[in-house]
Amino acid sequence: MKKEKLLTVAEAAQVLDIGRNNLLKLLRQQNLLHGRQPMRNAPTKTAIQQGLLVAENRDYKRGPVSVPYVTTKVTGKGMVWIRDLIKKAEVPQAS
Numbered sequence: 001m002k003k004e005k006l007l008t009v010a011e012a013a014q015v016l017d018i019g020r021n022n023l024l025k026l027l028r029q030q031n032l033l034h035g036r037q038p039m040r041n042a043p044t045k046t047a048i049q050q051g052l053l054v055a056e057n058r059d060y061k062r063g064p065v066s067v068p069y070v071t072t073k074v075t076g077k078g079m080v081w082i083r084d085l086i087k088k089a090e091v092p093q094a095s
Contacts, residue, residue: 006054006073009041016083023082027053030085033072042070052078 007015013023024041027033032047034040043053056071074082 004075006056006075007079009072009074012074012079012082015079016086018086026085026089027082039070041072043072047078050077051075052081 009023009027010020013020016023018026024033027047028035028041032044032053034042034044043055047053048055052075054073054075056073057068058071059066059068061067
């Protein structure tokens with residue numbers, strides 16, 4: 001079974017020629033990302049179930065404490081869906 005290539009939101013924004021912050025804002029407006037802390041920019045259950053986004057749980061060390069955080073990754077299906085959404089919404093391209 002071949003593992004699907006996942007892109008970070010920043011990589012996806014670069015491929016789609018839209019700014020990372022504009023892409024995050026668009027995904028929050030479409031209710032695909034959470035908009036409030038502590039889950040800000042983490043994918044919603046709907047986005048994960050549709051196969052558009054994936055949540056990758058990670059943690060980093062801050063002194064002796066391990067701090068968990070979520071990295072949002074975009075699937076191939078999600079890239080197609082976002083590209084179509086950008087075309088439909090006429091989102092400004094990165095300059």
